[in-house]
Amino acid sequence: MDDTAVVPTGASGPRVEQIDSVVIRFAGDSGDGMQLTGDRFTAETASLGNDLATLPNFPAEIRAPQGTLPGVSSFQLHFADHDVLTPGDAPDVLVAMNPAALKANLPDLPRGKTVIVNTDEFTKRNLTRVGYPGSPVDDGSLDSWQVHPVPLTSLTVEALKEFGLSRKDAERSKNMFALGLLCWLYNRPTEGTERFLNTKFGRRPEILAANLTAFKAGWAFGETTEGFAVSYEIAPAPAPAGTYRNITGNTALAYGLVAAGHRAGLPIVLGSYPITPASDILHALSGMKKFGVTTIQAEDEISAIGAALGASYGGTIGVTTTSGPGLALKSETIGLAVSLELPLVIVDVQRGGPSTGLPTKTEQSDLLQAMYGRNGESPVPVIAPRSPADCFDAAIEAVRIATTYRTPVLLLSDGYLANGSEPWQLPAVPSLPDLKVSFAPAPEPGAPAFRPFDRDPGTLARPWAVPGTPGLEHRIGGIEKADGTGEISYDPDNHDKMVRLRQAKIDGIDVPDLEVDDPTGDAEVLVLGWGSTFGPIAAGARVARRDGVRVATAHLRHLNPFPANTGDVLRRYQRVLIPEMNLGQLALLLRARYLVDARGYNQVRGLPFSSAEIATAITSLASEIEIEEVY
Amino acid sequence: MTTELGMPTVLSGLAQVPHLGPDDAKQTRKDFTSGAEVRWCPGCGDYAILAAVQGFMPELGIRRENVVCVSGIGCSSRFPYYLDTYGLHSIHGRAPSIATGLVTARPDLNVWVVTGDGDALSIGGNHLIHALRRNVNLTVLLFNNRIYGLTKGQYSPTSEPGKITKSTPVGSVDTPFNPISLALGAEATFVARTLDSDRKHLTSVLKQAVEHRGSALVEIYQNCPIFNDGAFDVLKDRDEAQARLIRLEHGEPIRFGADGAKGVVRAADGSLEVADVSAVGEAALLVHDAENPNPATQFALSRLDDATLSHVPLGVFRKVARPAYDDLVRAQVAGAVEANSGPATDDDLAALLAGQDTWTVSD
Numbered sequence: 001m002d003d004t005a006v007v008p009t010g011a012s013g014p015r016v017e018q019i020d021s022v023v024i025r026f027a028g029d030s031g032d033g034m035q036l037t038g039d040r041f042t043a044e045t046a047s048l049g050n051d052l053a054t055l056p057n058f059p060a061e062i063r064a065p066q067g068t069l070p071g072v073s074s075f076q077l078h079f080a081d082h083d084v085l086t087p088g089d090a091p092d093v094l095v096a097m098n099p100a101a102l103k104a105n106l107p108d109l110p111r112g113k114t115v116i117v118n119t120d121e122f123t124k125r126n127l128t129r130v131g132y133p134g135s136p137v138d139d140g141s142l143d144s145w146q147v148h149p150v151p152l153t154s155l156t157v158e159a160l161k162e163f164g165l166s167r168k169d170a171e172r173s174k175n176m177f178a179l180g181l182l183c184w185l186y187n188r189p190t191e192g193t194e195r196f197l198n199t200k201f202g203r204r205p206e207i208l209a210a211n212l213t214a215f216k217a218g219w220a221f222g223e224t225t226e227g228f229a230v231s232y233e234i235a236p237a238p239a240p241a242g243t244y245r246n247i248t249g250n251t252a253l254a255y256g257l258v259a260a261g262h263r264a265g266l267p268i269v270l271g272s273y274p275i276t277p278a279s280d281i282l283h284a285l286s287g288m289k290k291f292g293v294t295t296i297q298a299e300d301e302i303s304a305i306g307a308a309l310g311a312s313y314g315g316t317i318g319v320t321t322t323s324g325p326g327l328a329l330k331s332e333t334i335g336l337a338v339s340l341e342l343p344l345v346i347v348d349v350q351r352g353g354p355s356t357g358l359p360t361k362t363e364q365s366d367l368l369q370a371m372y373g374r375n376g377e378s379p380v381p382v383i384a385p386r387s388p389a390d391c392f393d394a395a396i397e398a399v400r401i402a403t404t405y406r407t408p409v410l411l412l413s414d415g416y417l418a419n420g421s422e423p424w425q426l427p428a429v430p431s432l433p434d435l436k437v438s439f440a441p442a443p444e445p446g447a448p449a450f451r452p453f454d455r456d457p458g459t460l461a462r463p464w465a466v467p468g469t470p471g472l473e474h475r476i477g478g479i480e481k482a483d484g485t486g487e488i489s490y491d492p493d494n495h496d497k498m499v500r501l502r503q504a505k506i507d508g509i510d511v512p513d514l515e516v517d518d519p520t521g522d523a524e525v526l527v528l529g530w531g532s533t534f535g536p537i538a539a540g541a542r543v544a545r546r547d548g549v550r551v552a553t554a555h556l557r558h559l560n561p562f563p564a565n566t567g568d569v570l571r572r573y574q575r576v577l578i579p580e581m582n583l584g585q586l587a588l589l590l591r592a593r594y595l596v597d598a599r600g601y602n603q604v605r606g607l608p609f610s611s612a613e614i615a616t617a618i619t620s621l622a623s624e625i626e627i628e629e630v631y
Numbered sequence: 632m633t634t635e636l637g638m639p640t641v642l643s644g645l646a647q648v649p650h651l652g653p654d655d656a657k658q659t660r661k662d663f664t665s666g667a668e669v670r671w672c673p674g675c676g677d678y679a680i681l682a683a684v685q686g687f688m689p690e691l692g693i694r695r696e697n698v699v700c701v702s703g704i705g706c707s708s709r710f711p712y713y714l715d716t717y718g719l720h721s722i723h724g725r726a727p728s729i730a731t732g733l734v735t736a737r738p739d740l741n742v743w744v745v746t747g748d749g750d751a752l753s754i755g756g757n758h759l760i761h762a763l764r765r766n767v768n769l770t771v772l773l774f775n776n777r778i779y780g781l782t783k784g785q786y787s788p789t790s791e792p793g794k795i796t797k798s799t800p801v802g803s804v805d806t807p808f809n810p811i812s813l814a815l816g817a818e819a820t821f822v823a824r825t826l827d828s829d830r831k832h833l834t835s836v837l838k839q840a841v842e843h844r845g846s847a848l849v850e851i852y853q854n855c856p857i858f859n860d861g862a863f864d865v866l867k868d869r870d871e872a873q874a875r876l877i878r879l880e881h882g883e884p885i886r887f888g889a890d891g892a893k894g895v896v897r898a899a900d901g902s903l904e905v906a907d908v909s910a911v912g913e914a915a916l917l918v919h920d921a922e923n924p925n926p927a928t929q930f931a932l933s934r935l936d937d938a939t940l941s942h943v944p945l946g947v948f949r950k951v952a953r954p955a956y957d958d959l960v961r962a963q964v965a966g967a968v969e970a971n972s973g974p975a976t977d978d979d980l981a982a983l984l985a986g987q988d989t990w991t992v993s994d
Contacts, residue, residue, distance in 0.1 A: 047990045192988055241994045245986050255984055262980050269736050289967035291975045294735060294960055298728065299761040306728025313719060314736040336722050426984050429977040467717040467740055470696040475665070475712050477720025487667065488712065
């Protein structure tokens with residue numbers, strides 16, 4: 001029922017088995033370096049040409065109390081010799097660095113799968129702390145799994161004894177030992193990690209040597225110990241010819257903004273206030289000054305978007321990045337940007353809400369806030385990327401819409417996309433969209449007075465009249481303006497007209513049609529998604545199709561305006577299923593707009609859907625049709 | 632790569648703003664007057680400020696299209712509509728933020744923030760102190776009438792304690808801000824106070840503020856004839872004014888009153904106090920040092936003012952050179968571009984996108 005099964009082929013020799021995919025979860029204390037271990041394993045896997053998807057999962061606390069359940073940090077990686085759609089429903093291998101990591105993650109590990117435990121940490125104290133009466137490694141309670149007890153900590157300390165490090169310092173390299181062991185087990189190359197460690201610790205030779213030694217010792221341990229009689233190989237996934245890298249959503253989003261600025265020939269000015277899980281976009285952009293990128297770390301969310309809007313007014317591409325609670329604070333300024341009709345890109349990396357909610361966990365529950373979270377009729381285009389790498393294209397699309405239509409644009413990423421990663425085929429820079437814009441030119445002598453609210457008949461955009469242009473001096477602001485002249489106007493009919501004009505401008509945005517994936521061409525169930533549920537929906541549909549269910553899928557990138565054919569697509573199917581990590585926000589919009597009985601499939605657990613859950617929901621909805629047909 | 636935080640080399644706030652050339656027509660007050668009908672209440676102090684600004688703008692010699700007036704919300708914030716320059720009437724308290732982004736993006740603009748005591752010190756207090764702290768190259772005109780005008784007469788963050796208003800029928804219990812103390816506390820590099828009714832002083836102070844590179848804050852005591860009429864009348868009556876107004880001149884001993892009989896001296900507790908010159912002697916008088924980088928004495932000077940306006944220092948409290956935020960930001964970007972041997976090319980972008988670890992799939 002999932003797309004992650006380990007299939008030993010048995011075709012090769014006794015020591016190496018070919019398998020087609022595997023899901024590995026590294027789990028430990030939030031100080032154990034699990035995210036780094038996962039990142040490095042991912043990088044080695046990516047360089048082998050496997051397709052992959054990752055799911056980092058960590059607590060909001062920087063260092064939760066050691067050895068406790070709330071302090072467990074994990075990193076899951078799914079890689080395969082075919083296309084991978086999700087980070088995997090359940091791990092095939094769990095690396096548990098301590099009892100808390102085992103206890104927190106074992107419920108997700110199907111029976112029969114592999115668990116590697118660091119026995120050194122299974123002390124009486126650590127066991128008691130998480131409520132284990134005795135060690136599960138010894139008392140038979142793990143008999144349903146393949147357990148590899150490895151004294152990771154003491155083996156690491158032993159391997160490092162020649163370096164004269166304190167025991168505590170030596171122990172810190174145990175994640176590298178674990179990484180080395182897993183690299184051996186799955187025949188991952190080691191050069192990349194060695195290069196990485198050299199770069200990271202080049203200036204601290206003793207730390208570098210310790211990490212390299214621990215890493216190699218882990219590898220050698222796999223090779224020599226009898227505990228691991230078999231290692232695994234996973235062939236590269238077929239992929240279009242090209243150059244690839246692995247990329248997270250936040251990095252891809254930052255790169256997309258830089259690329260958009262480059263293609264527009266305009267500077268990017270980011271106004272931002274740190275907030276999880278969006279901060280990495282600020283971090284990435286702050287290092288891109290040579291691309292003409294300016295970053296302003298403002299005193300608060302409101303000021304951050306204000307600075308971005310001021311920069312847009314000045315003729316640059318103003319961008320602000322935030323997460324849900326920050327978006328709430330920015331509402332007033334987004335409304336002003338709607339009134340000013342200036343370009344502005346607002347990135348919301350959604351996380352669990354309401355309020356502070358679950359800062360490090362994912363959710364899709366800001367859709368209605370993005371659509372309607374402002375006073376007055378203030379329509380704003382909304383777009384959402386579908387995968388980590390797609391954040392690059394979504395950012396470019398956001399800039400295209402903002403500059404073409406002179407409007408704030410909301411881009412809804414989420415925590416899963418932000419921190420998750422996947423391989424990305426590098427685009428050729430000249431093939432990226434041409435985003436050149438033209439500012440309103442200085443008028444010829446004797447020309448009639450400049451009218452800041454005259455509109456382009458095609459886009460309904462008003463001129464982008466940048467300060468410093470002689471002859472275009474004008475005043476704009478949040479008070480209603482007269483159509484055309486832009487003078488303050490309280491005229492009832494003018495307001496009605498301006499409200500409709502602003503709406504018509506957004507409704508008229510050029511949006512590609514919704515594409516439907518229906519391999520058999522006779523599906524009766526449509527699964528429609530948006531944002532990061534793309535992978536789980538596609539994987540779930542794949543599972544359902546394998547079970548004979550005829551199901552079509554479609555995915556919305558543009559949520560405002562919807563693609564023109566959305567209603568037609570929805571009405572073509574007997575049942576429409578809308579999985580969302582909220583309580584049915586897209587479903588609400590579609591039902592209201594198209595009067596279609598779309599059904600929600602909703603979970604708000606701070607985690608992406610599993611493909612099995614989606615498949616079950618599809619099958620269940622499909623069976624309704626069968627029942628109807630029987631009656 | 633780091634940028635040296637040296638002293639600013641460009642000291643004028645207008646240094647990078649295009650100026651009129653010898654062949655350009657001379658600008659007049661009319662060039663800075665928009666066609667919009669001015670809709671302040673009759674007798675409002677804003678008229679005098681607008682007239683003063685329109686009066687001296689032509690003298691700055693900069694191009695009109697490079698002037699931008701950004702405002703928040705309130706009576707004062709209608710100001711941009713009446714100037715025939717670029718103008719942005721924004722939202723409550725946010726003008727300093729919007730101006731920060733604009734100034735950072737555009738060094739060639741002369742950017743003004745026009746705001747009031749409610750706008751700047753209540754809803755926008757955070758943005759104001761941070762703009763001042765950063766020393767963004769902009770000029771803040773803070774119209775202080777100690778009342779909320781546009782919302783019809785509630786007390787403001789500068790209203791005196793006990794103020795009876797619509798929202799405080801038995802008197803305000805809030806402790807008011809002293810805007811000058813606040814600005815000095817935020818280490819603004821130019822801080823001054825003037826009066827709406829003193830056209831000459833207003834003009835002189837504002838011109839200095841515009842010429843200053845970095846954040847300049849000018850508090851303008853301004854009369855609201857409808858909701859707080861006469862709040863500053865004691866400063867406008869000739870005799871009272873003489874006894875209360877302390878006109879600050881950099882490098883001069885601080886004296887005021889009839890025949891300069893009063894002066895400001897250091898008190899035993901380190902603060903400042905008013906004394907009879909005849910009693911303390913001229914040598915004991917404090918010499919005003921607006922250029923002292925340590926704002927402690929300037930702050931002490933600002934504390935002479937109280938809610939009863941018993942002693943009101945007027946003029947430039949502080950005028951010091953410190954690198955402007957926007958100059959530093961642009962220097963970092965320019966430095967990175969220079970280190971790259973010029974603006975980023977397609978190849979630079981391709982290299983960024985590729986990063987460190989790539990792999991190639993062939994046909």
